[in-house]
Amino acid sequence: MNRRFFLRSCKGFLTTALLFIVTIVVVMVLGASGYVFYLLARLPRVDRLADYKPPIVSQVFGDDGSLVGEFYLERRIVVPVNKMPRKLIQAFVAAEDANFYSHKGIDYIGIMRAAVKNVMSMRKKEGASTISQQVTKSMLLTPEKKFSRKIKEAILAKRLEEKLSKDEILYLYLNQIYLGGGAYGVQAAAETYFGKNVEELNLAEMAMLAGLPKAPNAYSPIKHLEKARERQSYVLERMVREGYVTQAEADYAKKTTISIHPMKKVNNEQSAYFLEHLRIQLESKYGEDQLYKGGLKIYTTMNAGMQRAAYESVRNGLKAVDKRQGYRGPAKYLSLTEVEPFCLKVEEGIDSAILKTGETYQGVVVGFNTQKGEAIVRVGDRKGILSRKNMSWAGRLEMISSYGKPEKGNRSLTLGSVIEVSVVSPEINQEGAQFALDQVPEVQAALVAIDPRTGGLKAMVGGYDFKKSQFNRAIQAKRNAGSAFKPIIYAAALDKGLTPATIIEDAEVEYPDGTGKMWKPKNYDGVFRGPVTMREALTHSINIVSVKIMEQIGAPYAAEYAQKMGFSSQIPANLALALGAASVSPMELTSAYTIFANQGMQLPSSIITKVTDNDGVVLQQASQPVPVPIIAPETSYVITNLMQSVVASGTGHRASVIGRPVAGKTGTTNDAKDAWFIGYIPQLVTGVWVGYDQERSLGASGSGGQASAPIWAEFMQKAVMSMPVEDFAAPENVTFLLINPTTGKLAREGTPGAVMECFVKGTEPGGYDGE
CATH class of the missing domain: 3.40.710.10 (DD-peptidase/beta-lactamase superfamily)
Incomplete structure (x- = not known):
């Protein structure tokens, strides 16, 4: 009886347990099915990718058609697949998804292979995402690292393969992918690293680009060429294995010299204030999406050479003014343990293989050669020498071989002192650079250059450094x-x-x-x-x-x-x-002077000549400017003639160095808080203002003639180099007569001290001396 009872009890327990397990399984299946249906209901539609247009750079061109700026969220230049070399495509496929042409979005063989390798190595050594999955992840999903995202990614990849051809998927992938150096897509990357278009790449360069997706910064050929070569070799071997190239071709590519010649980047920094002024107008008219993603072509009045000269002249002039105020000392003092993290952070911001001559960097004093009076300065992971001669402008600085802030403050350099240095000559193998002591000016400036005959803005600088201050002093001050x-x-x-x-x-x-x-x-x-x-x-x-x-x-x-x-x-x-x-802006005052330069006529200020969309359709076209008479041409000429004297023998004499007819006027306010020089030749009017944002004196050498005129002169010497020499044309209604400057009356030939003076006819003096 006990045995029968025991067997009955066991049977009942097993039945209950089985029912429980079945119930759990059913619940799990239903839950999983429900979760999958939940995900399916919320998945984005892949069919929109069929008409997807990747965000494209909007380009800004100067008055000669040269590229002077870009607007973008991601720097991308889209190219169709049929313009990409077949071996470039094969290199990416071999490196990222060898079974791309045979799978339907998910590579099950690749998943198993990756799983085995990861288990054997006891860490995640290899991924198994297909190119299709990478496309859906980057274009349809968020980058969150969750299991649910992997499920969504797999489902969408399958759907993507049903909707698009393999070439259409590659078009999206190769134009969308980030390849380091700020480059999105293979065309931008080809320019960034090799200064070429994709169709010009050789096999060695193609394989190097194809090695970047795994870790774009770690394998950057600009910063880590040896690592980039290792990855290139891996890609080439993968191409051999997949039958895309022969072993001989791969071996030849491995031996091919890689020349890193990045396409000269648009220097947005030197044009930053001009471009920001332009951006505000464009964004207001066309909206953010079209400006940053639509591939607009914007043609402007900027002259690239003049803009570069304006940027350089303002920076040089401000450094000269600032150094006359004296050395302010190191920016801060680091302890020994703080030096390495600081240098690593500096290195991250350096985008070139060697330090650039003339550029200014933050460095740390890490040693001294007191016998020679030299400081050893580290900039990022490079070292160089700061000689006594190259810091003489700061006076005699004591060198203290210990860390911490010194008692003498700005009269001393200690170990760990963070200082600004400019590069006199770059380093070789990260050693031996020659530095000069520098400092970022506190004083600010603005420069505006306008063509008086068209009203076109040729150059504009609104401050020393746009990255540190976006306040445009040329317009807003x-x-x-x-x-x-x-x-x-x-x-x-x-x-x-x-x-x-x-x-x-x-x-x-x-x-x-x-x-x-x-x-x-x-x-x-x-x-x-x-x-x-x-x-x-x-x-x-x-x-x-x-x-x-x-x-x-x-x-x-x-x-x-x-x-x-x-x-x-x-x-x-x-x-x-x-x-x-x-209280006026530099733009206002310079624009007013264009009237004097243009015989009393004024043209509306302009910055845009034409805007087209990515297909070449003209969206905006500037009409022929119509000059408006403001003052009489005779008045304009006489004032110009008077201002020629200011340059020839007055307060603006520093402007005479450009060696051609120049008219201009200095300006210095109370306590030298503002220094101005506005000057012009017939073809160009330029205004310069110098001062502190928080008003204070520029000091004893802060007059317009001393602080602003030198900036003007340096700029104009470069800006007008290719312009023909022109004199200011006198209207027919202007006459020149000999006068006695002590009486203001007409003078006869031979009168001592007599000078030639210009008059509007009908306003001449009525008689001679003694009459």
């Missing part, structure tokens, strides 16, 4: 114009009947300021010259004479005159306007 505003006041005076020969007393004067106090204008040099002509007053920027001219013509009239010259900023109608007490 409103600063007192100082004496650079005087030519506008003098032009208004000419139209009121005054002439270059008009005599005005340079003597102390005072005016009520409206608050019960008296305002006493002062000359910059503190000297009173007595009776002077208008020409002499502008040549030497005599403040008191300018105020008296303003008093004579009336401040409201002068302010209205200035407004008609195109200023959008508020122009104050008071006597202080004679000294430039108007």
Whole structure:
């Protein structure tokens, strides 16, 4: 009985257990099925990839058709599969998905092979994602590392193979894939590493590109050529195994010299402020998607050579101004344990195989040769010498062979000092670079160059470094114009009947300021010259004479005159306007001077000449600009002639180095907080402003002639090199007569000190001396 009871109990237990197991299995199957259906219901549609257009770079061209900038989220240049060499395609297939042409989206054999290798090595040594899976992962899914994503990836890969041909899948893959160096797709990568189009690549280069997907940065031929060659060899052997090339071809490719000649990258840095000004206009009109992904072709008024010269001149000029203020000392002081992490971070930001001559980098002092007075400086993973001669501008710096901040602050260098150095000569095998001590200027500048005959903006720089400050001082900064505003006041005076020969007393004067106090204008040099002509007053920027001219013509009239010259900023109608007490942008002031350069005519400022879409359809075309008369051509010429004296013998004499007819005016505000020079030749008007963002004095050498004119001169020497020399054409209604500058009257031949002066006909002096 006990035995029967036991058997019955066992049977019942087994039945219950079996039912439980079946139930669990059913639940699991139903759950899995439900989960799969849940995933299927939420999967993206693969058929949209049939019409998929990868994001394409929008390109910006200068006035000569050269590429000057790019807008993109991913730097990609799309090429059809039929333009790609067959062996390039085969190299990627051999390296990434050998069974690509035989599987239907999932490579089951590859999965088993990878699993075996991974188990044998006890780590994940090999993946098994097919090219189709990689396409769905990058284009339809998120990069999350979850089991659910792998299921989605596999399902979508199967669907993708049903919808698209193998070549269509390769088109997506080879144009979409990231290959390092900021390059997406094989064309951008071919340019980035070899300076070629894909159809020009040899087998060695193709195999090297095909080795990049596994780890683009680790196998970069720019930074890690030996590792890139190892990976290249692997790809070539895979191609031999798959029958794509012979062993002889592979061996020849392995021996082929790899020349890393990256296609010269567009230097967005030197054009950054110009491009940002352009970007704002384009994004407003065409939207983000079309600008960053649509492959627009944007043709601009920028001249690439001038823009490069503007960038270099501003940086050189600001460094000179900044160094005159003295050395501020190291940026910070590192401990011994902090040096290595800091250098590794610096190295990550260096995109070249060797340090570039003339470039500035952050370095760390890691040693001294006190006998020679040298510091050993490490920049990333490279080392070089900072000689005593190459840091002489900072004065004598004490060298302290210990870590930590010194008591003498900026008069000392310690081990671990983080300093700015520029490269005098690059290193060889990461050793032996020659450095010069540098520092990033705190002072800022803006430069604007405009063609007065078209209104086209040729170059623009809005600050020292766009990466550190996107504030565009050329357009957004409103600063007192100082004496650079005087030519506008003098032009208004000419139209009121005054002439270059008009005599005005340079003597102390005072005016009520409206608050019960008296305002006493002062000359910059503190000297009173007595009776002077208008020409002499502008040549030497005599403040008191300018105020008296303003008093004579009336401040409201002068302010209205200035407004008609195109200023959008508020122009104050008071006597202080004679000294430039108007806050204007460099763009506004430079644009006003184009009227003087263009015989009284002004053309609307322009930056875009044409925009086309990726198919060549014209979306925007600039019309022929129509000049608008603003002031009389005679007035324009006389003011220009007066400003030629400013350059020839006055405050703007540094601009005369360009060796051709130049007109211009300096400007320096109270306490030298703003320094200006606006100057021009008939073909080009350029304005330069220098100052601190938070207003403070530029110091003893911070006048417009000392701080801004040298930047202007360096830029113009490069910018006008290929332009023919032109003089300013005098209108028929302008006459030249001999005058006595001490009386302002006509002078006869042979009169001592007599000078030739220009007049608008009908405004000449009425008689000779003594009459």
